[in-house]
Amino acid sequence: MPLSGVRVLDLTRVLSGPFCTALLGDLGADVIKVEAPEGDSVRGQGAGRDGLSWYFAQFNRNKRSLRLDLRTPAGKAILARLIARSDVLVENFRPGVLARLGFDDDRLQALQPRLVTCAINGFGSTGPYRDRPAFDFIAQAISGFMSVNGGPDDPPLRSGLPIGDLVAGLYAALSITAAVLHARATGQGQRAEVSLTNGLVSLLAYIATNTFATGMTPPRSGNDHPIAAPYGLFPTRDGQIALAPADDAFFRRLADALGEPGLKTDPLYATQPARVANRARINAIVGGRLAGNTTAHWVETLNAAGVPCGPVNSVADVFTDPQIRAQQMVIDVDHPGYGMVRMLGFPIKLSETPCRVRRSAPRLGEHSDEVLAELDYSEAERAAWRRDGVI
Amino acid sequence: MPLSGVRVLDLTRVLSGPFCTALLGDLGADVIKVEAPEGDSVRGQGAGRDGLSWYFAQFNRNKRSLRLDLRTPAGKAILARLIARSDVLVENFRPGVLARLGFDDDRLQALQPRLVTCAINGFGSTGPYRDRPAFDFIAQAISGFMSVNGGPDDPPLRSGLPIGDLVAGLYAALSITAAVLHARATGQGQRAEVSLTNGLVSLLAYIATNTFATGMTPPRSGNDHPIAAPYGLFPTRDGQIALAPADDAFFRRLADALGEPGLKTDPLYATQPARVANRARINAIVGGRLAGNTTAHWVETLNAAGVPCGPVNSVADVFTDPQIRAQQMVIDVDHPGYGMVRMLGFPIKLSETPCRVRRSAPRLGEHSDEVLAELDYSEAERAAWRRDGVI
Structure with a gap:
């Protein structure tokens, strides 16, 4: 697969980061999801069956889980060894948190000169808002994304999808893949950064360029096209x-x-x-x-x-649409202990190395032992850490 | 730069494809924009100054332009030689058009075994809708994207941004970069495909997983959060x-x-x-x-x-916001003959190999001669083709 042999250390939680690393896993990377002792909060979110969150299952396919308490010295030492043997580290902490854990850019570089580090955050790690808390909704508001949706007299409107998180995850996956290509060619690692807000700003497209050129923001046009007619939604006999x-x-x-x-x-x-x-x-x-x-x-x-x-398909309509089915955008994954779990398929179609689910989403810490053994830690060390709650 | 030395042959027009190849160009690829004799229609669209479309300028930075009439035998022969010396070919024709031009998958593979071909289209190249005409608006409707925006009693609503085009462009850039990494490692080229509709379907995120798990689509909640309050937009004294x-x-x-x-x-x-x-x-x-x-x-x-x-920033507000400015999401590019052109900056921040504008958007055919000379065509050949309207 395209990213076979690329080891990704995934310190992210919830949505933007896990989406990014699921994309990398779908493309063949070995993604190690490092989870705090209490686990990614998404394990307890969204609908599911028999205690398995299907939201978690979709966003964490093709990953292994290492449960690790990074507040402990042993946890930090394990992370350091993991970094030394990885190609990529992805995190979506607020700016500065990783450094305060003991892993600033210099330390990362010293541990692994070829390392590609990718930070996903709300506003970027420089500038006046760098320390502000951020969520998708705020990024949709600040980026101008909300302002262009709806008609001239409607209030600004968010998308019902967490579009800021998802677009940032996509940009992060692209940044990482490009930086890995560079690292493979030159031996040089680097730090990549993507923010929810910058990602959405970059999508302002011709609305931005028209504003730059004229000094005026084009009026909102709801479902109409500003310079084409007829165009939009029309009622039919049944919809x-x-x-x-x-x-x-x-x-x-x-x-x-x-x-x-x-x-x-x-x-x-x-x-x-x-x-x-x-x-x-x-x-x-x-x-x-x-x-x-x-x-x-x-x-x-x-x-x-x-x-x-x-x-105009509803979400339920989409998944029965013959084209969406033909494109395998709905897949069923055998999830050991939980039967078949239905999830979204792969928008990236590759003829020779197609994306596939090699692993269903992991249980918390399912691969702790396996991963630590790969790092040459002894059985005694692992048992002690398990006893002490480090892993 | 990460994609230095990667030659991208860009047969795309308008939006999804040019966005993809601008991302690749921003990351350092050598993008050759192959334009029909009349040029990309975006050259004549959107606001601009002195006859230069700022929409075109933004979406076609970091590219060279080769004017080429692919309906002529000479044009096809030139394209074949270009393919033989390129790493990537990107197109956003309808499915089948490239093959009818004489370049089916077998021919592409014969010309350049390591070639990564990426097709961007509306619905994918298989399935019942494969031959349907597609636009961003239709993809927003069919994918379910429109159905999740707005409140429970509102009509479905598109985003005012061409989000289907842009997300497909982002996925295409990721597909290409991953496939190039694979080709560099193994010598194996392949065909990548991304559709506007699949791209948007992939963003249905937890709305999809909740629908899969429960059989019911979550109700729309406008700007409210379905499971958190207070949350949303609130009037202030001045906004x-x-x-x-x-x-x-x-x-x-x-x-x-x-x-x-x-x-x-x-x-x-x-x-x-x-x-x-x-x-x-x-x-x-x-x-x-x-x-x-x-x-x-x-x-x-x-x-x-x-x-x-x-x-809740308007588009105009965004570009004066101190954080957006600090993040250099607005840049001014010296465009020879047109002065400074303002455009969006780079959402991908790389510490060692930052994205930058190495070239402003090209005039139609600006690099025809230069590119053909690189392909070892003689001055006499180029002069004849120029006379005959092939280039």
Whole structure:
């Protein structure tokens, strides 16, 4: 697999970090999840069955668990040896916490010159907000992400997904993989850092560039496209359809498919600027036709005509959608002791080294003994640490 | 830089692909943007100055432009030689288009066994929707992403950002970097694929796992947190504040900071379940205090007390926020002939090999001659192709 032979020491908890390291594990890395004695709090969160959190199971697949009390001298010594034999360390503490545990950048570098360290935090480790507590919701607010969602008169709105955490996890996985490539080529390790807020800011895309160029923020447009019409959600006989005929060619196909070929030459609608100027009228005409039949009918008919459209799936709908199933975005994983656990599949499709679940999510400390044995600690040492609660 | 020496052949247009290859370029790859004779349509989109699209400038920094007519035999021959000397080929055509141009998987493999090919598309290249036209908006609808945004009685709502395109671009950059690491280690190239829809589905996170485990989709909660209160946006004297005191410890700090220490022991509010049961009441009390002073006052006061909170920045606010500036998320790039162009900075911070703009976005065909010379084509050949409109 692409990251075979890459050992990742995972000190992260909850969401952004575990998402990052699950991606690395899906790509073949050996991820050692170092958990505090009480375990990652996600073990007790979300719905599950028979005491197993399916949220934990999904975000911690392809990892081994080492239970380790980093407040003890023995715990710190074990971590030091682990670092010396790892390629990557990932943490999502607040800035400064790892250094206060005894592992500042100099120590990390001394332990393992090729080490790639990745820090995931709320705002970055420099600047006036560096010490502030951060959560996904705050990053969504500060980054401007909330401000662009909704219509002109709606309040700012977050995404219902923890998008700040997830995007930061994705950037972290990319940073780490790139830095490992560099370390393999040059022997040089380094520190990577990704913040929830910077990650979301980087997605402001053309809204940012338009603001930079004009000094004005584009108005919010809800589900409408600011410079295309018709565009958006339309009611059907039994639900809704999302419609995005983004240019004149698509619009002409739409007009034919709706049985309204006259729209193609009507000066009120023939061009994009004309349709945007007459958005309410063209939306009414298109909406009137769409309301007369079912979503399935229109999705079939319009796609056959080459018009971009689709159903507005609920989360439950998504997982029965034939395309999502065909793409294996829902997988069942045999979880020893708990039967089959259903979880999300892999958005990365690789022809020769496909992602797969090599390990179901570990029990707390399931691999403590195995990992410490790999580090050449004796059975006596391990037994003593187990007795003392270090592992 | 991490991707120094990695040559990326970029056949992509518009957004998802160019975002992916800009990330690779930011990390040091040599990105050759192969443009059709008319150029990437984004050259003519978005706001800009003096005829330069700042949207294009941001998404195409760190690339060279080769203008190439792939409909001509000479254009195809040049592409074949480029492929033979590249590490990566990225495309965001619809499935099958690259093969119809004469470059199916077997041909690509024959030209360059170590080649990493990455396809970015709407729904994936297999399954019933593979040939459907796709846009970000449709991916937001089909993936379930829209369905989780907003309150229980609101319509499904897209993000105002092209989040499907951007997340696919990020996954593509990760796939490519991992596959290059594999190719460097083993000599084995492969085909990577990422779709807009799968990318968004993968972000359904605990909403997916809760649905899998219970068979029920969690209700939408707008800006509220389903299992924490108080939480969300609250009006202040001059705006709004986002507040996320996600557990009892944070709530106690909030109560003190608001001058309402009695809330900490009041049985109506002392525990998370009690506060969720009395959400309207606790929101009213907290909201009443917050409305009495400015956003800046509360952001300062509450953060000093260790309560997660922040302003709800507009896009314009973001770019003057002292933390965003300190994190260099706004940069000015000298663009020859156009002066300084402002654009987003780098969310990936690397200590030893930082991302930087080595090249401003290219003019159409700016590097055609240079790239063809590197491929050992003679001056006479280049002149003939220029005359014939091949380049």
